[in-house]
Amino acid sequence: MDKEAGKRLAAEEAANHIERDMTLGLGTGSTAAYFVDIVGKLVSEGWDLRGVPTSEATREHAERVGVEIIEPDEATVIDLAVDGADEADPSLNLIKGGGAALLREKIIAYAAKKFIVIADKSKRVAALGAFPLPVEISPYSWALTVAALRRTLADNGFAEANLELRARDGEAVKTDGGNLIIDCRLGRIENPAALEKALAAIPGVLESGLFCGMTRMAIFGGEDGITINGA
Numbered sequence: 280m281d282k283e284a285g286k287r288l289a290a291e292e293a294a295n296h297i298e299r300d301m302t303l304g305l306g307t308g309s310t311a312a313y314f315v316d317i318v319g320k321l322v323s324e325g326w327d328l329r330g331v332p333t334s335e336a337t338r339e340h341a342e343r344v345g346v347e348i349i350e351p352d353e354a355t356v357i358d359l360a361v362d363g364a365d366e367a368d369p370s371l372n373l374i375k376g377g378g379a380a381l382l383r384e385k386i387i388a389y390a391a392k393k394f395i396v397i398a399d400k401s402k403r404v405a406a407l408g409a410f411p412l413p414v415e416i417s418p419y420s421w422a423l424t425v426a427a428l429r430r431t432l433a434d435n436g437f438a439e440a441n442l443e444l445r446a447r448d449g450e451a452v453k454t455d456g457g458n459l460i461i462d463c464r465l466g467r468i469e470n471p472a473a474l475e476k477a478l479a480a481i482p483g484v485l486e487s488g489l490f491c492g493m494t495r496m497a498i499f500g501g502e503d504g505i506t507i508n509g510a
C-alpha cells in the first residue's frame with residue numbers, strides 16, 4: 280500500500296467521528312485534504328457541516344467541494360478538528376508545520392472540543408525530532424528573534440541545532456499570516472512539552488510546531504489497515 284492509500288484510510292476513519300450538524304476545524308496538507316473531500320461529500324448528501332480552514336489552501340479546497348466556510352474571526356465553537364502531522368510520538372505529541380500553517384493549525388486544534396490527527400504510518404516515531412521543527416516567528420526584527428531562539432535551544436540541550444529560514448526560489452516563505460518559518464534541526468527531543476513551553480516564552484516566536492497534550496486521537500493508515508491511538 281502506498282502512502283496515499285494510508286492517508287485516505289486514516290481520513291475515512293476520522294470521518295466516522297463527524298456528526299450530522301457540526302463545525303469542523305479543517306487542517307492543512309495532503310492528508311487533511313482527503314478529509315476535506317469527505318466533508319464535501321457529506322455536505323452534498325445533506326449533512327449540515329461547516330468548516331473553519333487553517334490555511335488559504337484549505338479554504339479554497341473546502342469552498343470548491345461545497346463546504347460552508349466559517350470565518351476564523353467568527354468561529355466560537357469547533358466541535359471537531361482533524362489535521363495531519365509531520366511526526367507523532369506514542370504520547371500523541373506532534374511536530375507539525377511542514378506546510379507552514381502551524382500557528383493557525385494550533386489555534387484551531389487547541390480550540391476544538393476534540394482534535395484528531397490523521398497520517399500514514401510513516402509519521403509514527405518513537406521520539407520526535409528527526410523532522411526539522413518549524414517555528415513561526417514575526418518578521419519584525421526577525422534576526423533578533425532567531426538569536427533568542429538559538430539561546431533558548433542551547434539552554435534546552437540543543438547547542439548544536441541548525442536553524443534555517445525557510446525559503447523557496449530564493450525568497451523567504453511567508454505564512455498566510457505574513458510570518459516567517461525557521462526550521463530547526465534538533466535531533467531527538469527528549470522532553471517536547473518542556474521545549475514547547477520554553478519556545479513559547481520567546482517574544483517574537485508566535486508558535487512552534489510542537490503540539491503537546493492536545494491530540495485526543497491519532498489515526499494512522501498503512502499496509503495492515505488502521506491503527507488508532509487514544510480515544
Ligand code: 5RP
Nearest residue numbers: 308309310363376377378380
Ligand atoms: C501543515 C502541516 C501538515 O499537517 C503536515 O505537514 C503534514 O502534511 P501531509 O499530510 O501533507 O504529510 O502541519 O502545516
